[in-house]
Amino acid sequence: MLPVPGLAGPSICGAPFDTNATSSDGFCWNATTFGGFNYPVNKHKDFVASENWWGERLQYVDKDGQDELGVNNPGNHVIGEGELLYSTRQFSNKYDLVSDLGLTASTIPPELGGMFYYKLPWFGKPYVTVENDASQLANIVITQGSSDKKVLKSGDVWDLGKGYSLTVNQVDVEGDKVWFSLSKNGEELESGIVNANGTVENQIFTATADFGDGTDQLYFITYVDSVFMSATDSFAVFKYTWLIDKDDILIIKNGDEYQGFEVIETSKDGIVLENSKCITLNLDKDKKNYFTDSWYFQTSDKGKGSTSPEGYIIYPATDVVVEDKNATVPIANSTEETNITSESNESENVSADHRKAPSSGTAGMEDKESHPEEAAEGSSTKLPGFGIISGIIGVMMCLALRRKS
Missing domain, CATH: 2.60.40.4190 (Immunoglobulin-like)
Known part of the structure; x- marks a missing residue:
C-alpha cells in the first residue's frame, strides 16, 4: 500500500x-x-x-x-x-565537464579556477562551499550529470530553478554559434555568444559575482555541445550546466x-x-x-x-x-515495487529538465544523445488531455452498462 x-x-x-x-x-x-x-x-x-x-x-x-x-x-x-x-x-568533486572531456590541470579553461569544487553535507542536504570554505554554504540549483543534455530552440526559456532561467535568444547554425542570457526573476544577469564548434574554452560559458566573503566567485557554468537545424527550427544542445544560488549563502x-x-x-x-x-x-x-x-x-x-x-x-x-500531486487516493494491494530515493542524496545529480515536462516543440529530444537531429525531425509529442477524455468515456460506458443491467 x-x-x-x-x-x-x-x-x-x-x-x-x-x-x-x-x-x-x-x-x-x-x-x-x-x-x-x-x-x-x-x-x-x-x-x-x-x-x-x-x-x-x-x-x-x-x-x-x-x-x-x-x-x-x-x-x-x-x-x-x-x-x-x-x-x-x-569533500571534493571533479566537474563533470572536466571528467567527461578528459581535461587536465594544464588544459582546463582558466575560468573554471581548477578541476574541483567542494560540497559539504549539512543536516542531510549537500551544499557547495564558497571559496572551498566549509563555513560558507551555497544552495545547489542544478547540476547536469554526464548523460544529461538540454535541447533548446531560439526563443525557448529553460527554467533552472530558484528563479533562475536560461533564454536562447538566437541560434546561428551556419556560424556554429548561440546567443543566450542567464536571468533571475526576470532580470538579466549575464549574456554571451558561444561558439559550439571549437576548443573547450570556446564552448564553455561561466559567470562570476561577489557573494559570501569573496569576490569574483564562480556560480554558473554551461557548455554548448552543438547546434543543428531541423526542418523548421534551429537548436542548441547544452551540457554540464552547473549553478549555485549566489543570493542565498549560509554563513556559519x-x-x-x-x-x-x-x-x-x-x-x-x-x-x-x-x-x-x-x-x-x-x-x-x-x-x-x-x-x-x-x-x-x-x-x-x-x-x-x-x-x-x-x-x-x-x-x-x-x-x-x-508527495505525489497527481495522486489523491492511496493504492491498496499494489504489487508494483516502489523505489524511494532520498532527495537530499540524489537531487544534485538529476538535471531539472528530467523533473519537468519538456518545453513545447522539443519533447523527447533531451534524451536523444547520439543523434539529436533525428530526434528533432522524428519525435512525436503526446498532447495533453487524452487521459482525461478516455477517463470520461470509461465512466460513461460503465453507467450505460449499469442501466442496461
Missing part, C-alpha cells in the same frame, strides 16, 4: 546498538550506517576512512563520566547537554544554533556542533525522540532486544515524506 501523498512514509533507520553491549564511545553513525546522511557512493572509501574522513557523523561523547550511555550503565536513557556531537566535513559561525545544535567549531574543512539541550529518551518502541527537525532516536522497550533487563536498543531514524 502506498502512503497517502504528503504524509510520512517508511522510515530510514540507522544501525542499532545495544546499550548493554556497546561502550560509551561506540555510539557513532556515519553516512554508511545512517541513511539520513548524504552519501555519494563514489566517495565511499573517504566517507568511512578512520582519519580525514568526509561527510557527516553523529556520535555520543560522555562528558562527566557519570550516568554515561552504554555498557557501564545500560539503563541510562539521558543524553546530557553537549554529549551528542554532529560533525560534517567537506561559532555560537550559532541549528536544529537543536550549537556550533562549537568551524574551520575551512568542517564544522562541529553539539546538542544545546539535554535529550531524555522515552523508552517506548512507538515513541520518536526528535533531536533535530527531522531526525529522531528510536528505541526498543526497556530490556527488549537487549542482553540485559535494563538495556535497550537505540538507533537514529528519519521518515520519508512521499
Whole structure:
C-alpha cells in the first residue's frame, strides 16, 4: 500500500546498538550506517576512512563520566547537554565537464579556477562551499550529470530553478554559434555568444559575482555541445550546466544554533556542533525522540532486544515524506515495487529538465544523445488531455452498462 501523498512514509533507520553491549564511545553513525546522511557512493572509501574522513557523523561523547550511555550503565536513557556531537566535513568533486572531456590541470579553461569544487553535507542536504570554505554554504540549483543534455530552440526559456532561467535568444547554425542570457526573476544577469564548434574554452560559458566573503566567485557554468537545424527550427544542445544560488549563502559561525545544535567549531574543512539541550529518551518502541527537525532516536522497550533487563536498543531514524500531486487516493494491494530515493542524496545529480515536462516543440529530444537531429525531425509529442477524455468515456460506458443491467 502506498502512503497517502504528503504524509510520512517508511522510515530510514540507522544501525542499532545495544546499550548493554556497546561502550560509551561506540555510539557513532556515519553516512554508511545512517541513511539520513548524504552519501555519494563514489566517495565511499573517504566517507568511512578512520582519519580525514568526509561527510557527516553523529556520535555520543560522555562528558562527566557519570550516568554515561552504554555498557557501564545500560539503563541510562539521558543524553546530557553537549554529549551528542554532529560533525560534517567537506569533500571534493571533479566537474563533470572536466571528467567527461578528459581535461587536465594544464588544459582546463582558466575560468573554471581548477578541476574541483567542494560540497559539504549539512543536516542531510549537500551544499557547495564558497571559496572551498566549509563555513560558507551555497544552495545547489542544478547540476547536469554526464548523460544529461538540454535541447533548446531560439526563443525557448529553460527554467533552472530558484528563479533562475536560461533564454536562447538566437541560434546561428551556419556560424556554429548561440546567443543566450542567464536571468533571475526576470532580470538579466549575464549574456554571451558561444561558439559550439571549437576548443573547450570556446564552448564553455561561466559567470562570476561577489557573494559570501569573496569576490569574483564562480556560480554558473554551461557548455554548448552543438547546434543543428531541423526542418523548421534551429537548436542548441547544452551540457554540464552547473549553478549555485549566489543570493542565498549560509554563513556559519561559532555560537550559532541549528536544529537543536550549537556550533562549537568551524574551520575551512568542517564544522562541529553539539546538542544545546539535554535529550531524555522515552523508552517506548512507538515513541520518536526528535533531536533535530527531522531526525529522531528510536528505541526498543526497556530490556527488549537487549542482553540485559535494563538495556535497550537505540538507533537514529528519519521518515520519508512521499508527495505525489497527481495522486489523491492511496493504492491498496499494489504489487508494483516502489523505489524511494532520498532527495537530499540524489537531487544534485538529476538535471531539472528530467523533473519537468519538456518545453513545447522539443519533447523527447533531451534524451536523444547520439543523434539529436533525428530526434528533432522524428519525435512525436503526446498532447495533453487524452487521459482525461478516455477517463470520461470509461465512466460513461460503465453507467450505460449499469442501466442496461
